Amino acid sequence: xxxxxxxxxxxxxxxxxxxxxxxxxxxxxxxxxxxxxxxxxxxxxxxxxxxxxxxxxxxxxxxxxxxxxxxxxxxxxxxxxxxxxxxxxxxxxxxxxxxxxxxxxxxxxxxxxxxxxxxxxxxxxxxxxxxxxxxxxxxxxxxxxxxxxxxxxxxxxxxxxxxxxxxxxxxxxxxxxxxxxxxxxxxxxxxxxxxxxxxxxxxxxxxxxxxxxxxxxxxxxxxxxxxxxxxxxxxxxxxxxxxxxxxxxxxxxxxxxxxxxxxxxxxxxxxxxxxxxxxxxxxxxxxxxxxxxxxxxxxxxx
Amino acid sequence: xxxxxxxxxxxxxxxxxxxxxxxxxxxxxxxxxxxxxxxxxxxxxxxxxxxxxxxxxxxxxxxxxxxxxxxxxxxxxxxxxxxxxxxxxxxxxxxxxxxxxxxxxxxxxxxxxxxxxxxxxxxxxxxxxxxxxxxxxxxxxxxxxxxxxxxxxxxxxxxxxxxxxxxxxxxxxxxxxxxxxxxxxxxxxxxxxxxxxxxxxxxxxxxxxxxxxxxxxxxxxxxxxxxxxxxxxxxxxxxxxxxxxxxxxxxxxxxxxxxxxxxxxxxxxxxxxxxxxxxxxxxxxxxxxxxxxxxxxxxxxx
Numbered sequence: 343x344x345x346x347x348x349x350x351x352x353x354x355x356x357x358x359x360x361x362x363x364x365x366x367x368x369x370x371x372x373x374x375x376x377x378x379x380x381x382x383x384x385x386x387x388x389x390x391x392x393x394x395x396x397x398x399x400x401x402x403x404x405x406x407x408x409x410x411x412x413x414x415x416x417x418x419x420x421x422x423x424x425x426x427x428x429x430x431x432x433x434x435x436x437x438x439x440x441x442x443x444x445x446x447x448x449x450x451x452x453x454x455x456x457x458x459x460x461x462x463x464x465x466x467x468x469x470x471x472x473x474x475x476x477x478x479x480x481x482x483x484x485x486x487x488x489x490x491x492x493x494x495x496x497x498x499x500x501x502x503x504x505x506x507x508x509x510x511x512x513x514x515x516x517x518x519x520x521x522x523x524x525x526x527x528x529x530x531x532x533x534x535x536x537x538x539x540x541x542x543x544x545x546x547x548x549x550x551x552x553x554x555x556x557x558x559x560x561x562x563x564x565x566x567x568x569x570x571x572x573x574x575x576x577x578x579x580x581x582x583x584x585x586x587x588x589x590x591x592x593x594x595x596x597x598x599x600x601x602x603x604x605x606x607x608x609x610x611x612x613x614x615x616x617x618x619x620x621x622x623x624x625x626x627x628x629x630x631x632x633x634x635x636x637x638x639x640x641x642x643x644x
Numbered sequence: 645x646x647x648x649x650x651x652x653x654x655x656x657x658x659x660x661x662x663x664x665x666x667x668x669x670x671x672x673x674x675x676x677x678x679x680x681x682x683x684x685x686x687x688x689x690x691x692x693x694x695x696x697x698x699x700x701x702x703x704x705x706x707x708x709x710x711x712x713x714x715x716x717x718x719x720x721x722x723x724x725x726x727x728x729x730x731x732x733x734x735x736x737x738x739x740x741x742x743x744x745x746x747x748x749x750x751x752x753x754x755x756x757x758x759x760x761x762x763x764x765x766x767x768x769x770x771x772x773x774x775x776x777x778x779x780x781x782x783x784x785x786x787x788x789x790x791x792x793x794x795x796x797x798x799x800x801x802x803x804x805x806x807x808x809x810x811x812x813x814x815x816x817x818x819x820x821x822x823x824x825x826x827x828x829x830x831x832x833x834x835x836x837x838x839x840x841x842x843x844x845x846x847x848x849x850x851x852x853x854x855x856x857x858x859x860x861x862x863x864x865x866x867x868x869x870x871x872x873x874x875x876x877x878x879x880x881x882x883x884x885x886x887x888x889x890x891x892x893x894x895x896x897x898x899x900x901x902x903x904x905x906x907x908x909x910x911x912x913x914x915x916x917x918x919x920x921x922x923x924x925x926x927x928x929x930x931x932x933x934x935x936x937x938x939x940x941x942x943x944x945x946x
Contacts, residue, residue, distance in 0.1 A: 345697075345698060345767045345768055345769075345846075346663060346693075346694035346695075346697035346698055346768075346830065346831055347661040347662055347663035347694045347695055347697070347698045347700065347756075347758065348661065348662045348663070349659050349660070349661055349698065349760070349765055349767075350659060350660045350662065351659050351660070351762070352654050352658075352659070352660050354656075356654075357651050357652060357653050357654070358651070358652045358653070358654050358660070358757075359649040359650065359651055360649055360650045360652065360704065360706055360739060360740060360755075360757065361648060361649035361650070361740065362706045362707075362708050362740060362741060362742050362753075362755060363708070363742055364708040364709070364710060364742040364743075364744045364753070365744075366710045366744050366745070366746055366747070366751075367747070368747035368748075369710075369744055369745050369746070369747060370744065391648075392648035392649045393648075393649055395647075395648035395649070396647060396648055396649045396651065398649065402662065404662055404664045404755065405664075406664045406665070406666040406708075406753040406755075407666070408666060408668050408671075408751055437662060438662060438663065438664060439664060440664050440665055440666045440753075441666075442666045442667075442668050442671055442672065443668070443671050444668055444671070444751075445668070445669070445670035445671060445748070445749060446670075446747070446748030446749060447747060447748060449668075449710055449746075449751045451664075451666070451708035451742075451753030451755075453662075453664060453706065453708075453753075453755045454649075455660075455662065455757075456649065458651070460653070463651055465647045465651075466647055466648075467647075528648065529648055544647075
């Protein structure tokens with residue numbers, strides 16, 4: 343720090359991963375709903391999740407921040423506490439940044455650098471016909487948490503916590519990459535409907551998801567029941583769960599399930615890769631197969 | 645592009661340089677004075693200059709951008725034209741980014757990654773007593789250019805061009821680093837007064853600058869004369885000239901001057917490093933020595 347640029351030493355024989363995320367007040371967060379600590383945490387979580395989805399090890403972060411004159415120093419401290427709390431957990435070093443005045447709202451751009459062995463890096467484009475589709479944990483919690491927050495209900499729910507303080511799957515992404523278990527991987531930051539589509543488009547394949555196999559938390563099931571809605575809807579339509587979705591060749595599924603049953607890797611099979619011509623479909627609770635849309639699925643059975 | 649993070653291969657045995665710059669509408673630029681193409685150019689120039697000041701080779705860039713709904717697509721294209729024009733000149737690859745809506749003004753965060761051989765990297769902290777101080781070109785032009793722009797005078801002046809489209813000294817910074825000519829280096833992005841202070845503080849030294857030796861362009865001299873001001877004032881008080889300031893051991897000055905006279909490296913001697921106790925002073929046109937302040941120098945002779 344203090345020099346014109348930060349200087350770091352990369353590990354030998356590793357490639358570099360670079361990701362960036364922009365958070366804008368009034369668009370990506372609302373200071374009424376999101377305290378500063380949470381914005382710091384979420385900015386770091388989103389970037390860590392991107393590195394995790396490539397199978398990488400996060401290493402260095404830089405922050406660019408624009409703050410209105412009214413911002414209290416305490417708020418900036420809380421932002422960095424949230425950011426650094428998660429950064430330290432994954433041994434990420436904050437190596438630089440730039441702070442500017444903002445005539446309007448708060449804006450944060452976070453930049454994260456990671457590394458990965460050339461032959462371990464995972465992309466979205468390696469999925470092949472017949473691969474099984476797995477996710478690392480229950481989906482839909484963050485989406486339901488945001489809904490609760492917006493209704494200004496008491497914030498004690500674990501769903502709200504999952505929205506405010508998501509935990510990226512860095513360790514799991516790394517394990518999947520070092521064991522070369524997956525053919526493709528993506529993190530669920532926009533919701534299953536839209537992120538699965540990205541993976542399928544990049545790989546030139548289709549997919550069939552089984553609604554009944556989407557893992558759901560007990561909290562989400564209870565909440566959805568109270569709301570009279572299908573809990574799967576929260577998983578499909580959006581939400582920043584930051585679970586990983588990955589595809590596995592049938593011949594490697596056995597090894598994956600061993601890791602899963604020994605408690606080393608949470609993994610839930612939710613469907614399989616099909617041909618591009620087949621498109622992306624969902625088998626509903628009525629066992630009928632329907633087209634999946636970016637916002638979930640057209641004829642949602644409620 | 646398209647994956648969660650960009651994947652690049654670093655050169656063997658090189659360290660990584662990382663820099664970031666944030667540009668906020670209404671603070672760092674004004675869309676009335678700065679067209680979009682210029683904002684793209686300037687964002688890239690400021691980051692390239694940071695890498696140049698460390699003696700590095702710029703390699704990869706990522707952009708995070710927040711745009712109000714009223715922004716026309718044409719404006720975004722012009723921004724990228726300005727950015728990429730300069731990026732291509734230095735073989736910088738744009739490897740990613742994030743665009744978001746902005747409820748208010750335009751905000752741009754640019755991240756630039758470079759590389760440098762471990763023993764070639766230059767910092768601000770290596771200047772030693774007796775070192776000579778050099779700059780790579782005339783100072784004050786960009787500052788005067790901004791003054792002209794603000795007065796809404798016709799914009800044909802080369803001073804305005806130097807403010808809007810500065811050229812970072814990437815080639816020169818690299819030459820200084822590979823020849824190991826300098827003990828410390830910094831880019832002049834805030835003005836001589838303030839950037840020299842940063843270098844002296846980091847190195848734990850003082851400095852004596854000779855006002856008469858500050859290189860000035862003919863355009864600045866003519867403009868200052870018309871304004872009835874000392875042209876050196878523009879160099880000291882601010883401005884984003886993006887020239888490099890570097891310090892050289894007396895034993896290496898001969899080699900530097902050979903490079904200079906062969907036209908390979910513009911270099912102008914403007915003073916020398918003194919003890920920390922001596923502080924930072926300026927020898928004025930009257931040959932009297934006075935304390936230098938961040939904004940220039942206290943008793944400016946006009």
